[in-house]
Amino acid sequence: MMAKLRQKAASIALIFGFFVFWELACLVLGVSDIILPRPSQVFYTLFERWPAIMPHAAQTLYTTLVGFAVGVAIGVFLGALVGSSKIAYDTAYPLLVGFSSTPKIAVVPIFVLWFGAGTVPAILTSIAISIFPVVVNVATGLATTEPELEVVLRPLNAKKLDILWNVGLPRAMPYFFASLKVAVTLAFVGTVLAETVASNRGIGNMMMIASSTFNVPLVFAGLFILATLGICLYVGFSLAEKHFTGWANRKSEIVTV
């Protein structure tokens, strides 16, 4: 318990120290704020321009969450499909790898071509980018389900769907949550990417405009917002993971009764 607290304190001290070092380094070396603004300037901009930044942040968060949710839904469905049988798994895998290794920045212009600039391509990009980790993880979780666990339901005349629902999917939950943490950060990448290329709203767009007017503190403020949003969602899913898949992380809690 003590060790855990100390470790947490060290983490906070490190983050704080990082900003202090940055601030001091800029002051001592006399770095111009057009190159690298000091953290204090960034925070000042953040507060001063908050009414202007807020709608952009909301737009980015909204786009990301919609894209992420749809991506995860599709991912779970495809993962369940692919993971349900060995043949499906082996057959579909090369195609999945092909899709995933296509750089997503390359598809943004296609989405823009199809749907015009704005919210839709941003959502589509974050969908496209967050599907793959979910598919792979859910499929792997299902494919590695111990046959002994499925066998429990088979004599009960359970349908395939019953087995999937009661054994396969719960068994795949730890894999699923691991993929959510990856997918949510990737979804941000997708959104910001699309906003940077073709949108008139969102943090990505705001940063583009700010950098073109050399308003570097505002660019960094945007970065800071993105980092904060990413961290918040990551932490949220970590907590959910702990809650739902505690059974899978039970190393030291064998209770003797």
Add this chain to the structure above:
Amino acid sequence: MSKAGSPAWHSACFLCVQEDIGCLVMLREWALRREREQATPVGACTTPQRHSDPSVRDPMIQFESVTLAYGRGESAVQALDKTSIKIGEGDFVALVGPSGCGKSTILKLIGGLISATTGYVFVAGREIGAEDVRIGMAFQNPTLLPWLTVRQNVMLPLKIVQPFRADWTRKRKTDYRDRAEALLAQVGLSGFGDKHPWQLSGGMQQRASLCRALIHDPTLLLLDEPFGALDQFTREELWAVLQELWLTRKPTVILVTHDLRESAFLANRIVVMSARPGRVIEDETVPFERPRTIAMTYDAGFVALNQRLRSLIVEVRAGNEVSLGAAA
């Protein structure tokens, strides 16, 4: 249900089986359904009546020269060789024999986990998958699902099997919960319902898995060495629980075991299997009165039966072919 007609009907089926299996299966299904519909008045309960004399019953389980090989070609392992067994409804049969003789394979065949390489397995007169037979199965390993609590694990069959399934959302919090708790208490696990399986010892998990096999009031109970991991005292306690359950509900029970004393204490019939590939070499009726007590297991007659079975198994383990049982 016309009981005399159906065995003859089956043998007719076997004759023409080479010609058209698909058609035959459909035909048989249809005929059986007809038979059932004619026999049962509309709205009546379809659970077959239970008689006291085993000879009048329909066979609950029927193996017709079943062969089973694991794997294919050269590396195939022959687990069962032309095995034919009939088990009456409401009977309690113990399968014993040297390890690797296909005892568990028989249970897997009945439970529909694997299908026969050749031959036929009938459960309640149908090939595997009969909807109206409620199977409860307990395995050598507890195989409890780690993400559920012990109580949720025990309640799992109620979520799957009709008619309980229909009431799942309404009853699971109260009736089903009580039902699970009552069973857990019976095997000495009251107060452990909210624990997760990994928080229990191996023997406790095994007992919980036994509860899971029993909760949906199965008409066919398949037990694969369920007491193997338990100490002798717990084991004997659970024998009594199982005997009690069998006496009150009369399910058909098939028990695979290595413990001859257990088989003689619990079963009406003891079927002895040969070494791999397994065949039935002895089919022994257990004469002792019920309810049996642990004290009876030390009586001369009981011990003599055990010793006879023991020497038989020792013989087949050594590879000596024994032909008396197959002929009898």
